[in-house]
Amino acid sequence: MQLNYLAPSWELIDPHWQKFLKTKCRGQLVNLDQQLNGLKNLNKTIYPAQINTLRALSLAPQQTKVVILGQDPYHGENEAIGLSFAVNPGTKLPPSLRNIFKELALEYHPESIAHYQSVSLETWFEQGVLLLNSTLSVIKDDANSLAHIGWQAVTDQIIHHLSEQNENLVFILWGNFARSKKPLINAEKHLILEAVHPSPLSANRGFFGCNHFKLTNQYLQENHIEPINWLGE
Secondary structure, eight states: OSSTTTHHHHHTTHEEEHHHHHHSSSHHHHHHHHHHHHHTTTOOOEESGGGGTTTGGOOGGGGOOOOEEEEOOOTTTTOOOOOTBBBBSSSSOOOHHHHHHHHHHHHOOTTTTHHHHOOOOOHHHHHHHEEEESSSOEEEEEETTTTSSSSSHHHHHHHHHHHOSSSOOOOEEEEHHHHHTGSSSSSTTSSEEEEEOSSTTTTTTTTOOOOHHHHHHHHHTTOOOOOTTTTTH
């Protein structure tokens, strides 16, 4: 499969995902690659950086314990890193991520938000938390600008494949968009946790107090799976 724009990030993804995408999503990926390359040739700035476009898929399915679904990457300069909700270290903390840390503090201890440093969420990712956006690229300063080019046809298949292949995953769906992916997930095999989005517009209507981090670990431990150290300590 000949790729151009996506080639740098393709080389870094897990071999299982390479094989799956070649088999199930070849046409969609080639089409996406052509569109993204065309935008690049028009001097459009696209986030995240090319090498990070498919970064979430560097986590192998067999290493995945938890899936946190996002919508599309941050569109501000130097923010998006290819993982949902995560930002580059040194970047101003986005409101939704700040509220995620506040919920962590509510569930564990009030001081946790003060010393939690990993805004890149890499400590979560390294422990098996797949931070997957439904759309994997965005034009600078234009939210949802690339939601129409075909990414969801690919990421929906990724979500469904994880549901079918794995056992006892935790799928965390925050907000109406993420919750719309629920039909892709087999609720008999996995735990699905739902709440409003952590955005300041909705967090006070059910995100704070959702207890999703503790509920995730409770489920993992019940199924003899190593829990996530959410605080990265």
